[in-house]
Amino acid sequence: MPEGSAIRIVAVIGAGHAGRSFAMACAAAGLYVALEDVMPAKLRRAEVEYADLSLRGGFGELQLASTVEEAVREADIVIDFVPDELESKLEIFSMIDRMAPPKSIICTPSESQSITDLASCVYRPDRCVALRGKLIKGENVRVLYAPATSHETLGAVASLLARLGIIAIPEADPDAPSLTKNPAFMR
16 A cells, blocks of 8 residues: 555454444444354345445445455454464455455454564564554454564554544563563573
8 A cells, every 4th residue: 555545455364243233333424344253144234234324424435255265355454352362363364365366454453463474474564553452443352463563554444443433552472582681691
């Protein structure tokens, strides 16, 4: 994503309650959203919710996708809503990294995973962040960044959250290795 560009295309991976809610908030904010889930019933439910949103004046666009590849094809940002388990996060980060364009930011809501560790497993560690907190209008959300995360990435994510009425609080990943020297090794 070129510097100064706004996020316009959001891919949401996982159409469970949290993923659907986030996708609907993005659509209501006027964004183009590609929502993916392996369960067709979850996508049908999202389609019904989006139709209701459209009747109430939502003006974004929601595209349903049956594969991750289809969802991330043109995404400026990809946000996964897979279970907050290391294996699930590593698998989805790997898939997104292979399938999304180089401009795409990879973002994951996670209360327990280190974004530094996850970012070290992809070819774009400068474009990775984790979100901690409730992704609900009016809430504060910590945007955890790895040492390699770019200022452009942090700015783009903060702008997206602000557009959704969510307050972004950037914070260095507490699980990132410290750069201070260990006195035991200095002998």
